[in-house]
Amino acid sequence: MQSCGDMSFADDMEERLRVFALATIRFCRTLPRTDEAREWGGQLRRASTGASANYRASRRGKSKPDWPDTIADAIEELDECDMWLSTIEASALALPPQELQREARELRAILATSLTTGRANERLRKEQQRPARPTNRRGPSRRPGDGAR
Secondary structure, three states, rough: OOOOOOOOOHHHHHHHHHHHHHHHHHHHHOOOOOHHHHHHHHHHHHHHHHHHHHHHHHOOOOOOOHHHHHHHHHHHHHHHHHHHHHHHHOOOOOOOOOHHHHHHHHHHHHHHHHHHHHHHHHHHHHHOOOOOOOOOOOOOOOOOOOOOO
């Protein structure tokens, strides 16, 4: 999905995840009516909508410390989507659209990079907020036997 010029990164990601969840739901509707298809399709559907919901929740977090956890949950759900799509394909149950698998992997990679960057920025912010260490105004320590007189 192409990014719109007036959408922020976060808006674009939220929309991409919503569109991905809807495409996954449509794919699940095409699965055969077998026990495996019902179980795996349900897992896939829940994981895709979970990724979308977790990302949305991360944008509306109660506090900054909530953000990494909800992004990590979205990444985990996208990884699960990839696993279920691969399982469905490997079992010959159905052939998932390649763009669905590609989008799951791409969204997972983007969010993983975002999480890494966000954590690094938070560490940097905390380091910059630390007060400077006081300097010793007395000069070097003079201990007996250190050669200073």
